[in-house]
Amino acid sequence: MQCTFPLQLQTFRNLLKACIAQRDLITGKTLHALYFKSLIPPSTYLSNHFTLLYSKCGSLHNAQTSFDLTQYPNVFSYNTLINAYAKHSLIHLARQVFDEIPQPDIVSYNTLIAAYADRGECRPALRLFAEVRELRFGLDGFTLSGVIIACGDDVGLVRQLHCFVVVCGYDCYASVNNAVLACYSRKGFLNEARRVFREMGEGGGRDEVSWNAMIVACGQHREGLEAVELFREMVRRGLKVDMFTMASVLTAFTCVKDLVGGMQFHGMMIKSGFHGNSHVGSGLIDLYSKCAGGMVECRKVFEEIAAPDLVLWNTMISGFSQYEDLSEDGIWCFREMQHNGFHPDDCSFVCVTSACSNLSSPSVGKQAMHNMVLRLNRSGFLN
Template identity: 60%
Template sequence: MNQQRLVESLQQFRHILKTCIAQRDLLTGKSLHTLYIKSLIPPSTYFSNHFILLYSKCGLLTTARRAFEATPEPNVFSFNAILNAYAKEAQPHLAHQLFDKIPQPDIVSYNTLISAYADLGYTLPALRLFLDLKDTGLAMDGFTLSAAITAANDNVDFITQLHSLSISAGLDSYASVNNTLITYYSKNGHLDYAREVFGSMGEIKDEVSWNSMIVAYGQHREGIKALALYKEMELRDLYLDMFTLASVLTALTSMEDLRGGLQFHARLIRMGFHENPHLGSGLIDLYSKCSARQGSEKASGL
């Protein structure tokens, strides 16, 4: 095979492998891996990294680890790929063992491990890593702050410090940071802070922002405000997720709005969400509350 044909073949191989990763096509990907091992192609860190990604995305952690171990000269991308595999499988402690072996971890390495701990509620190791990151001099990004806010959980003072840091570092331009702030301010009883963050976002609001604010209003029984945002989302043709719909139900229940509840129930049926167990529980709660109120009114002669 001449040099030109070899280059073309490698380019085609690379393209097919990337397609397999994007589509999670494990069958074709494994065939490519077998071909790669049996061919005369010299061992390549580049290709090994992509096989790690393939197996990671397909949920084959053991196979991904074998691909990592077979990588001729693992680089930071190699480590990050296998770190992410362990994080996805909720094994941050094993991921941390690998993290400690990275010669020079980058911001992706830190973000992956901080997020892995934060998502499982392991506050101390997540925040310890965050503080270590600050000492390295690496530039943090929106993913870093979002993970740190999640890790802070119910520590409002620290969340407020992270909020200030996001502004001073210019990271408040990330919708993800603001969305996380809305969620955790509301969760800790600070609806006013959540509302301020939402109001300050301007054009960077995404669908998650709207959903998060409706959830916040629902949590605090601010029915009228939740419904107003919900109607605005409909006018803007924004995507409504299950948490949003459940929060609208919570808002209607707090207002004991039977008429609004019936209309919303009809909309859920049209959307095909009426059989969702979570929303079904919300509907039962709504109707029971409204029924109890009507019974009370009849008993009092109203």
């Protein structure tokens, strides 16, 4: 029985778009049912948006069903489904859909290259890049940044791609320069990262990602003064900072043992609302434990984090292990972490072993560690 409710097509489209924007799966399913029961003629446009709705909401089975029910799928239909599978790390299904496209476009290639980049799979990303060039598609920033990220562990290959980017004039894309900068930084080539960042002012203009990436690079390489100066310049320019920038600047203050500057920075984070973030909290605990001569402030920071993660727990254990008179607190923190449902990793064991070694009696420390290993073995953590 067909629905006789007078649906206005434009209103229907607007409702569907609102469902996609708000990730409203329940209302979206209701609209989909009305779509099939109403007199609205089959529409590839609407079918694509239902596929997009389901993919945005993580309902991959419904996304595949919506795609299968599309009478006349176009390249956008395929790309939507490829992106849905890629976002959920189902690269084999994404590739399967890609291979079924009658005429893939540059978006199809970019989406799949980005999926391989997320998994660090260099070879398939390079093969797709070669196909793009053979087909003489117009390369863009997404294509090149994706393949550079995919090949990020091979510095020699990144250098070649960087040369290609510069020679062919693709260094006008900030996203490409950011990818090159991040790859150089991650592999320890800070001078090369600096050069890319410096030259971006002339070609591909620096964006917020560029500044953040350079600050992170300096923080990772213990170049504290440079990271702090970059951050100050970023603030002067009115650019937006994120939690990774904040954490990297904290690492910089810790590196140069600037407690006063770090405390002032902490105050700024409280005003901006970043202090409750677990990633930033780890940086604050590391700063105070190494520069403040105690763990009082560290406890306060930890208690302000609503949902501490494993990294935060490990940082607290590490902080306690730096003080002989607080080693027992470090062991207690290790046990409390497990009571809260966290499985210790290699870093957890290194930190708690350090705490045990600091106990006043070596035999007590050995016994404490032995007892913990036995309990972990019985509970299955070490299996």
